[in-house]
Amino acid sequence: MPQELVMGNEAIALGALKAGVSVVTGYPGTPSTEILETIAKRNPGDVYVEWSVNEKVALEVAAGAALAGARTMVTMKQVGLNVASDPVMSLAYIGVKGGMVIVVADDPGPISSQTEQDTRQFGVFSKLPVFDPTSPEEAYEMIGQAFQYSEKYQTPVLFRPTTRICHASVSLEVSSERLQITPEGFVKDPKWVIFPRLSYQNHIKIENRNELLAEDFADFKGNEIIGSGDFGRKGIAAGGISYAYAQEALALLGVSCKLFKVATPYPFPKKLAREFLQDVDEVLVLEELSPYIERELVYLSGKYQLPVKIKGKLTADLPCAGENTVEIVQAALAKFLGLKGAGEGQALQNGRSLQSSQDEASPDIELPARPPVLCAGCPHRASFYAVKKAMKGRKAIFCGDIGCYTLGNAKPLEMVDTCLCMGADVTMAQGLQRVEPDCVNFAFIGDSTFFHTGIPGVVNAVYNESNIVLVVLDNSTTAMTGNQPHPGTGQTMMGSISAKIRIDKVLEALGVKHIALANPFDLAEAQKVVTAAADYKGVAAVIFEAPCIQLFKATELYYVDKEKCNGCRLCIKELGCPAMYMAEKKAVISPSLCYGCSLCAQVCPFGAIELLGTDGGGK
Amino acid sequence: MNCILTGVGGQGTILAAKLIADTAMAKGLQVRTAETIGMAQRGGSVVSHVRIGEQVYSPLIPEKTADLIIGFEPAEAVRALRYLKEDGLVIVSKTALKPASAALNEKAYEVSAMLTYLQEKVSKVIFVDTDSICQKCGSPKVINVVLPGVAAASGRLGFTVDELEATLRRMLPEKILAMNLRALHEGAKELGSDYPS
Numbered sequence: 029m030p031q032e033l034v035m036g037n038e039a040i041a042l043g044a045l046k047a048g049v050s051v052v053t054g055y056p057g058t059p060s061t062e063i064l065e066t067i068a069k070r071n072p073g074d075v076y077v078e079w080s081v082n083e084k085v086a087l088e089v090a091a092g093a094a095l096a097g098a099r100t101m102v103t104m105k106q107v108g109l110n111v112a113s114d115p116v117m118s119l120a121y122i123g124v125k126g127g128m129v130i131v132v133a134d135d136p137g138p139i140s141s142q143t144e145q146d147t148r149q150f151g152v153f154s155k156l157p158v159f160d161p162t163s164p165e166e167a168y169e170m171i172g173q174a175f176q177y178s179e180k181y182q183t184p185v186l187f188r189p190t191t192r193i194c195h196a197s198v199s200l201e202v203s204s205e206r207l208q209i210t211p212e213g214f215v216k217d218p219k220w221v222i223f224p225r226l227s228y229q230n231h232i233k234i235e236n237r238n239e240l241l242a243e244d245f246a247d248f249k250g251n252e253i254i255g256s257g258d259f260g261r262k263g264i265a266a267g268g269i270s271y272a273y274a275q276e277a278l279a280l281l282g283v284s285c286k287l288f289k290v291a292t293p294y295p296f297p298k299k300l301a302r303e304f305l306q307d308v309d310e311v312l313v314l315e316e317l318s319p320y321i322e323r324e325l326v327y328l329s330g331k332y333q334l335p336v337k338i339k340g341k342l343t344a345d346l347p348c349a350g351e352n353t354v355e356i357v358q359a360a361l362a363k364f365l366g367l368k369g370a371g372e373g374q375a376l377q378n379g380r381s382l383q384s385s386q387d388e389a390s391p392d393i394e395l396p397a398r399p400p401v402l403c404a405g406c407p408h409r410a411s412f413y414a415v416k417k418a419m420k421g422r423k424a425i426f427c428g429d430i431g432c433y434t435l436g437n438a439k440p441l442e443m444v445d446t447c448l449c450m451g452a453d454v455t456m457a458q459g460l461q462r463v464e465p466d467c468v469n470f471a472f473i474g475d476s477t478f479f480h481t482g483i484p485g486v487v488n489a490v491y492n493e494s495n496i497v498l499v500v501l502d503n504s505t506t507a508m509t510g511n512q513p514h515p516g517t518g519q520t521m522m523g524s525i526s527a528k529i530r531i532d533k534v535l536e537a538l539g540v541k542h543i544a545l546a547n548p549f550d551l552a553e554a555q556k557v558v559t560a561a562a563d564y565k566g567v568a569a570v571i572f573e574a575p576c577i578q579l580f581k582a583t584e585l586y587y588v589d590k591e592k593c594n595g596c597r598l599c600i601k602e603l604g605c606p607a608m609y610m611a612e613k614k615a616v617i618s619p620s621l622c623y624g625c626s627l628c629a630q631v632c633p634f635g636a637i638e639l640l641g642t643d644g645g646g647k
Numbered sequence: 648m649n650c651i652l653t654g655v656g657g658q659g660t661i662l663a664a665k666l667i668a669d670t671a672m673a674k675g676l677q678v679r680t681a682e683t684i685g686m687a688q689r690g691g692s693v694v695s696h697v698r699i700g701e702q703v704y705s706p707l708i709p710e711k712t713a714d715l716i717i718g719f720e721p722a723e724a725v726r727a728l729r730y731l732k733e734d735g736l737v738i739v740s741k742t743a744l745k746p747a748s749a750a751l752n753e754k755a756y757e758v759s760a761m762l763t764y765l766q767e768k769v770s771k772v773i774f775v776d777t778d779s780i781c782q783k784c785g786s787p788k789v790i791n792v793v794l795p796g797v798a799a800a801s802g803r804l805g806f807t808v809d810e811l812e813a814t815l816r817r818m819l820p821e822k823i824l825a826m827n828l829r830a831l832h833e834g835a836k837e838l839g840s841d842y843p844s
Contacts, residue, residue: 031672033665033668033669033672033678033680035682058684059684139683140684163704192681192706192707195681195682195683195684196679196680196681196682196706197668197678197679197680197681197682197706198677198678198679198680198706199672199676199677199678199679269705269706272704272705272706273704273705275704275705276703276704276705276709277709279702279704280709280712353707353709354705354707354709354710355709355710358709393725393760393761393764395722395725395726396722396745396746396748396749396756397746397748397749398655398690398691398692398722398723398746398748399691399746399748400656400689400690400691401689401690401691401746401747401748402689403657403689403690432689435689438748439748439751440751510684600750600751601751604747604748604750604751605747606690606746606747608747608750609745609749609750610750620787
C-alpha cells in the first residue's frame with residue numbers, strides 16, 4: 029500500500045471510516061476541526077456527516093443514530109465537551125447499541141483555547157472509558173478499537189487526542205478497506221428512557237462494568253510495560269504525546285529506561301500498573317494537563333502498600349501548566365536518572381511551551397512581538413471601529429465572544445472588555461447592565477456563535493426586559509477554525525444547499541424590536557446605526573454584514589499618495605491594520621496584504637489614501 | 648534531518664513544509680511534521696517542524712537539533728534560532744514583515760539588525776532576496792517555493808531540486824505550475840556554484 033502524509037486528525041477520520049462509521053457530527057474547534065472535514069472530504073458515499081449547530085446538538089444527533097445501531101462519531105474540542113456534557117452524562121447511564129466514539133481534542137498550552145482542562149478527568153466524572161493515543165499512527169488503529177470496546181460494553185467512549193497528535197503529520201499506510209455494518213434499526217425498549225430508578229440500577233451496572241473494563245484494558249495493545257532499562261528499579265510512566273517525548277529524550281540522552289505506556293487512562297489498567305509498580309522503587313510520570321496517571325499510581329501504591337516514590341507534577345518535578353516539550357521532558361528525565369545533560373533544559377521547566385515563543389527567543393536581541401491580529405481587510409476591524417467612534421465620550425462596556433473577533437481586544441481597537449465562552453457575550457452584557465444601568469452594554473457575537481449558543485441569551489434579554497445592544501458580526505462563515513459553513517450560510521457538509529437561516533428574521537421572531545442591518549465598511553452610516561441602537565431602550569440589534577476576506581479574492585487596492593500624506597499616523601494608530609506601516613515618515617500600504625476594504629481611506633483626514641485599482645498581484 | 652520553517656501566518660509555510668515532506672516520502676523516507684494551526688495563523692509567528700528519517704518520535708524538533716532553518720521573515724528566523732544545531736544552516740528571506748504592533752509603538756524594527764545578527768551568530772547563512780525573485784515570477788505567493796528551492800539546492804534536505812520539481816508537478820494544477828517551477832529554479836540559482844545541486 030502506498031504511504032500518505034496524514035495529519036493526526038485525518039488519521040482519526042480515516043481510521044473511523046475503516047471501522048465503518050456511518051454517522052459523524054461535530055462542531056468546529058481547534059485542534060479537532062480537520063477530523064470531520066476529512067470525513068466529508070473522503071466520504072465513500074454512505075456516511076452522513078454534519079456540522080451541527082453546537083456540541084450538545086451534535087452529541088444528541090449521534091446518540092440517536094447510535095441507538096438505531098449505527099457506528100457514530102462526534103468531534104469537538106475540550107471546551108465543546110462542556111457544552112455537550114448534559115447529554116454525555118445521561119447517555120453514560122443509558123448506553124448505546126451501535127458503537128459511539130466521542131472524540132474530544134485537548135489543547136495543552138493552551139494554544140488556541142480558553143482552558144487547559146483534561147478530558148481524562150471527564151472520563152472519571154462521566155464513568156466513560158477514555159482512549160488516549162500517543163501518536164497519529166496509534167490514533168489510526170485505536171479509533172477502530174474504540175468502536176469495538178464501545179459495542180462490546182454498549183457504552184459511548186471518549187477518545188482524547190491532544191494538539192500535538194491532532195496537528196502532527198506522519199507517513200502512513202492507509203487501508204482502503206471499510207467495514208460494512210448494517211444497523212439493526214431502533215428497537216423500542218424502556219431501557220432508552222432515563223428514569224431515576226433505571227439510573228440507580230444502571231449506576232451499579234456501570235461500576236461493575238468498569239471493573240471488568242479495567243481488567244480488560246490490562247491486555248489492551250496500547251497499554252504496555254516496555255524494556256527493563258539501564259536503571260534497575262527506576263521507571264517512567266507516560267501517556268499521550270509525552271510518551272513520544274520520553275522516547276525522544278531517552279534517545280537524546282543515549283540511555284534506556286523501563287517504560288509504562290498508558291493508552292487507556294480510564295478505567296485505569298490497574299493490573300498492569302501494579303506489575304509495573306512492583307518492579308520499581310521510583311517512578312517519573314510524564315503527562316500533560318492534570319497529574320492524572322500520577323494520582324492513579326500514588327493511589328495504587330498506597331492501596332497495595334508498595335514502597336514506590338512517585339514523581340511528576342504533584343512533586344514539582346514537571347510543570348503544573350502548559351504543554352510538555354522534549355526539552356522539559358529531557359531535563360526532568362536527566363534529573364530523575366541522575367544524568368548530566370539536564371543542562372539548559374533545566375531552565376525550561378517553568379511551564380514554557382512552543383507557542384509562548386514570543387518571549388523566549390535569543391535574549392541578546394530584541395524581537396518584534398508578533399501576536400495574531402485581525403487580517404487586513406477584516407470586516408470585524410471596521411465594525412469595532414464604527415462602534416468605538418460612535419461611543420466616544422459615552423460610558424460603554426464591550427462584551428466579546430469566541431472567534432476571530434476576540435482579537436479585537438488588542439491595541440489599537442481595544443474593543444473586547446470581556447470574553448468567557450461561546451455565547452457569553454449576550455448574557456454577560458445583561459448581568460453588567462443590571463449593575464451598570466447608566467452604561468451602554470454591548471454584546472459582540474459572530475454569526476456561527478450566534479447559532480451555537482447565542483440565541484437563548486437573546487431570548488433571555490427580551491423576556492427579562494434587558495437593555496443591551498447586540499452587535500452581530502456576520503461574516504458568512506466560521507472563520508477562526510478555517511471557514512466552516514453554518515445555518516446562516518445554508519451549505520451543508522453533505523454538499524447540499526439548505527435554506528439560509530437569516531439572523532435578522534430570527535431576532536425579529538424572538539421579539540427584538542430594534543434591528544438594523546449595516547455594511548461596516550460604510551463608516552459614517554455604520555456609526556449612525558450604532559448610535560441609534562445605543563439610544564434605543566430595550567434590546568437593540570445591529571447586524572454588520574460583510575464577508576470574511578478568506579471567502580473572496582481582493583479586486584481593489586488602496587495606496588498612499590505621498591504628496592498628500594502628512595505623516596500624522598492616524599490611520600495606523602486608529603486601525604492597526606497589518607497592511608500599513610510607516611516608511612520615511614509617510615504611511616505605506618503593503619500591496620501584497622491590502623484587501624481594498626477602504627477603511628483607512630475613510631479615516632485619513634487629508635484624503636491621502638486613494639484607490640489604486642485592480643490588484644495585479646497573486647491574491 | 649530536522650528542518651524548521653518559520654514565518655508569519657499567511658506566508659505559506661505550511662504548504663512549503665508539505666512540499667518538503669512529500670518529496671522525502673516520494674523517496675521512501677519516513678516523515679513526521681508538526682504545524683501551527685488555529686489562532687496564531689492570523690498574522691502571528693508560525694513554525695512548521697519537518698523531521699525526516701527513522702527513529703523520530705516527537706513531531707516537534709528538539710532545540711539545538713535542526714539541520715536547517717528556512718526563514719520566511721528575518722525576525723522569525725532569529726526567533727527560531729534556538730532550534731538550530733551548531734553547524735546548522737539558515738536560509739532566510741531578506742524581506743521584513745513589520746508587525747502591526749511595531750508600527751503602533753513606533754518601536755523600530757530594523758531588518759538590518761536582524762540580518763547582521765544572523766550573519767554573526769550563525770555559521771552558515773544564506774540570505775535570499777525573495778522580493779525580487781517573487782517579482783520576477785509574478786506573485787508574492789511563490790516565496791513558499793523559492794525558499795524550499797534554495798534549501799534543496801543546498802543539499803541539506805537530502806533530496807535534489809529535480810526531485811522537488813517532481814513533487815510540484817504532482818501537487819500543483821497546470822494553471823500555476825509554470826510560475827512555481829520558475830520560482831523553484833530561481834531559488835535554486837541563488838546558491839551559484841557554492842553548493843551541490
